[in-house]
Amino acid sequence: MTRLTRRRFLRDATLGGGALAAPWLPAWAQPVSAGIAAPLPTVSGTDIALTVAHQMMTIDGKPSHAIGINGTVPAPLIRLKEGQTVRLTVTNALDEETSIHWHGLLVPFQMDGVPGISFPGIPARTIFTYEFPVIQAGTYWYHSHSGLQEQMGHYGPIVIDPAGPDPILSDREHVIVLSDHSPLHPHAIFRKLKLQGGYFNYQKQTLGGLLAGRDQPAGERRMWGGMRMDPTDVSDVTGATYTYLVNGHGPADNWTALFTPGERVRLRIVNAAAMTNFNVRIPGLTLTVVQADGQNVKPVAVDEFQIAVAETYDVIVEPTEPLAYTLVAEAWDRSGMTRATLAPRVGMTAPVPALRKRPLATMKDMGMGMHGMAGMDHGAMGSDMTGMTGMDHDATKVDSVPEVCLPEHAAMGHCKPGRPLGGDPAMPGMSDAMRDVSNAPGLPRTPTVQTVAPMPVDRTGEPPQGLDDAGHKVLVYRDLVALARNPDLRAPSRQMRIHLTGNMERYMWAFDGVKLNEVKAPIPFRHGERVRVTLVNDTMMAHPIHLHGHFFELVTGHGNHAPRKHTINVAPGGTATFDLTADAVGDWAFHCHMLYHMHAGMMQVVTVRPEVAFLERDSGAAA
Incomplete structure (x- = not known):
């Protein structure tokens, strides 16, 4: 073990301008290299060749095994033009199946790239060609939907x-x-997560901290103890095993983005992580958000934003001085960070801020709405306070949309005839924080429904978890306003509720308590119908939920300029509502983009069919 002394600290700090490593420092605080200013390799045109293969990559001077494309991790930047048609020929050099999903791109469902849903996959040592028209503009990304290859660099x-x-x-x-x-x-x-959900959480509360009550009020500590969970379990997989990367480089590699003072610099930021939401800031510079998930938004100036797994944000920065600035991407649980440098020339660096205090889950993250209401008789209050969650929504739409349980939804077990989809769990008086899920109508009594949020509230107007006391302006979803008028201004004809459920102890995740391998039928939509969907997070972890093949409009009070997204991060114990036009016929994946949550079952299939298909099916059933 290396013994850290004041003299050694000062000596290594003095030498820190070079490339000497200080082994007792975390990766993000290691002395940096002279800088890497190389942009990502780029491919473009109407015919693009991609080869998926095993490779080695070097991170902070250490070799590591990966799966890359065309010999790089990340895979090459694909640069296209709106209005063109593109052919992408993918050679699978692996000894296993692979695939590519074009995340956020509106393509024919046969080209969407999800094995078993939209195509068979690309078998080992074979070639497959994707071809589709490019009908949109913006910042997007692509990744494997086979196994867990995405985690390895695909x-x-x-x-x-x-x-x-x-x-x-x-x-x-x-x-x-x-x-x-x-x-x-x-x-x-x-496997480690299945054995112990908090396996990678090295920031657990200490006995001394619990006894001293430094981190939480006594009542909250008792409730977390009753659930046999630690409020520091914000992220399943942490800096205990992860190195966080910028363009495939670790924090000590010092990836550098160049600028000339006075320029408007556009940063197209993609979160391609498997399990990590990042808090992004550049100390000394204002970030003006101009695009979210590839869709232009009215500029909003912030000091920091959280980018959930699978989201993209474009921001403008305007450095006026010939100085270096540190781009900080801090893991949401504060177990580590990655960093890059913005500078007028290679080799410049700026101070790297220390990791901030770890966030702790709160009673609101348990789905208890307002902190002061935790001791009330929730059974007397009835449902999950749907009316309260809708107060800040577009009042012209919310109250007029009927909740409907269609026969096809009832057949799936999502709801019971005459009840809203997913149910409104009326909770009995709570004696402790573990809710009796047998009293939650509409949710099955399965091991995947460990808890039910008694009072979930819409949290899209709040800073993301851990950023409520950042001390500066943090982006919230309600700050986003579409730059252009929404393409479909119809009011939804019906609404549905989908519960995000899980069991952390057994590491099981699902929609409405039903894992993907237990689903009897897909979630059906009629082609062209307008539906309001409310996601209710009954777990104490955030879930970035992604729907393939569609954009949806967040219901956040902006009327016909509602922000359009393909991924929404649903806060713990919270709700998020969006309006969806089912305008793409086909079968589409619908899942949490936390890779191991999806792998553990939090995924289903949405099917969009013409009205005639529903009529023929219903008439056949009647006969």
């Missing part, structure tokens, strides 16, 4: 330039892909 960015003038003006741009990498094989990580 991901890359996509930039689509608009057919006409770009409303976002900039002098220079950089694509920044954030990710997490572990020397452990992803299946080994998953």
Whole structure:
């Protein structure tokens, strides 16, 4: 064990401007290299060749095994033009099946790239060609949907330039892909999570801290103890095994984005991590958010934002001085970070802030709504206070949308005829924090429904978990306003509720208590129908939920300029509501984008069929 003394600390700090390593420092605080300013390799045109293969990559000077594309991790930047048609020929050089999903791209469902849902997959040592028209612009990404290959490096960015003038003006741009990498094989990580959900949580509360009551009020400590969970379990997989990367480089590699003072610099930021939400900031610079999930939004100036797994954000920064700035991407549980440098020339560095205090889950993260209501008789209050969650929504729509349990949903076990989809769990008076899920109508009594949030509330107006006391402006979903008028202004004809459920002790995750391998039928939509979907998070972890093949409009009070997204991060114990136009016929994956949550069962299939298909099916059933 290396013994840290004041003299040694001062000596290594003095030498820190070079490349000498200080083994007692965490990865993000290690002395950095002279800097790597190379942009990502780029492919473009109408015919693009991609080869998926095993490779080695070097992170902070250490070799590590990976799966890459065309010999790089991340995979090459694919640069396309709105209005073109592209053919992407994928050679699978692996000894196992692979696939590529074009995350956020609106493509025919046969080209969506999800084995077993939209195509058979790409068998080992074979070739498959994707071909589709490019009908949108913006920042997106692509990744494997086979096994756990995404964790090993099988991901890359996509930039689509608009057919006409770009409303976002900039002098220079950089694509920044954030990710997490572990020397452990992803299946080994998953096995450890199945054995112990908090296996990688090295930030657990100490006995001394619990006794002293430094971290939480006594009542909250008792409730967490009753659930046999630790409020520091914010992230399943942490910096205990992960190194966090920028464009495939670790924090000591010092990946550098160059600028000339006075330029408007566009940063296209993609979160391609398997399990990590990142808190992003650049001390000394304001971040002006101009795009979310590839869709232009009215500019909003912030000091920091959280980018959930699978989201993309484009921001503008305007450095006016010839100084270096540190781009900080801190893991949401504060177990580590990655960093990059913005500078006028290679070799410059700026101070790297220390990791901030770890966040702790609260009573609100248990789905108890307002802190002061935890001791009330929730049974007397009835449902999950749907009316309260809708107060800040577009009042012209919320109250007029009927909750309907269609026969096809009832057949799936999502709801009972005459009840809202997913149910409104009326909770009995709570004696402790473990809810009796047998009293939750509409949710099956399965091991995957460990807890039910008694009072979930819409949290899209709150800073993400751990950032409520950041001391500066943090982006919230309600800050996002679409730059252009929404394409479909119809009010939804019906609404549905889907519960995000889980069992942390057994590491099981599901929608409405039903894991993917237990689903009897897909979630059906009629082609062209407009539906309001409310996601209710009954777990104490955030879930970035992604729907393939569609964009949806967040119901956050912005009317016909509601922000359009393909991924929404649902806060612990909270709800999020969106309006969806089912305008793409086919079968589409619908899942949590936390890779191991999806792998453990939090995934289903949405099927969109023409009205005639529903009529023929119903008439056949009647006969």
